[in-house]
Amino acid sequence: MDVTLAAGGAWTDPACPVARAVDLVGDRWSLLIVRDAMDGAATFTEFHRRLGIARNILTDRLRRLVEHGVLSRSAADGDGRRHVYRLTEAGQDLFTAVVALRQWGERHAFAPGEPHSVLVDGQGRELPELRPLAQDGTPLSATTSRVRKTL
Template structure:
């Protein structure tokens, strides 16, 4: 079921009618997606995010603030009661297939054959199958079998997939 956006169109969007452009405006930089990836892997504190990513403190502060402001992360009191921690919201968890697809693309195209890399496994240690979009009839969809239906007729708007 579609959810209402909490992000009204404004002049700051790269392309306000394109979901791909808006998503990239929110999480398209390297550090934002790595913070989301690490939150999915259990990082909660500023220190954990910094240690895992190696990101500069000022950039990490900016990304955490942005991801929280846009509803991908939320802050809560840590179980110890002494600190605040960051947790994924439903919107942040909805990025899981995006991160998995980027990982799978990277496994195929960013490493030399036989080069060692991390792998994503399920709770039983099994390999995660490739994510592949399919149509209602089960047909595999790709760039040759889909097209974008524009929200408005504007030749200047060039929203890709």
């Protein structure tokens, strides 16, 4: 997987995993493409229809997600001009991050009682709230954890 940056080649913060992740997939359109890929979108036309994104921006984001190993691209059955995009293992690993963003949005981006979509499991049950845990199972928060810097 190529993890160098196309524009400028410099990381926002080379030692920070959050900064690197945001550099790779943190813009609005990239995350929405990943979200829609998780929901079954696989072709340029499907992404374009679902997102209403400008074609040139969609082309750029799909290219970057493929370059960075988040999506794979293969020729669709038929004439070979169309492509199918699928989440790679790295792309599938973004599921937890997308669920965390979704749950944050449910708590903070809607007025009380305002309708919104709901993510459910295979039996139609809403997903439980994600919470980070310490090695011993104790819940963690921003005030009970810290970043250990590397030299």
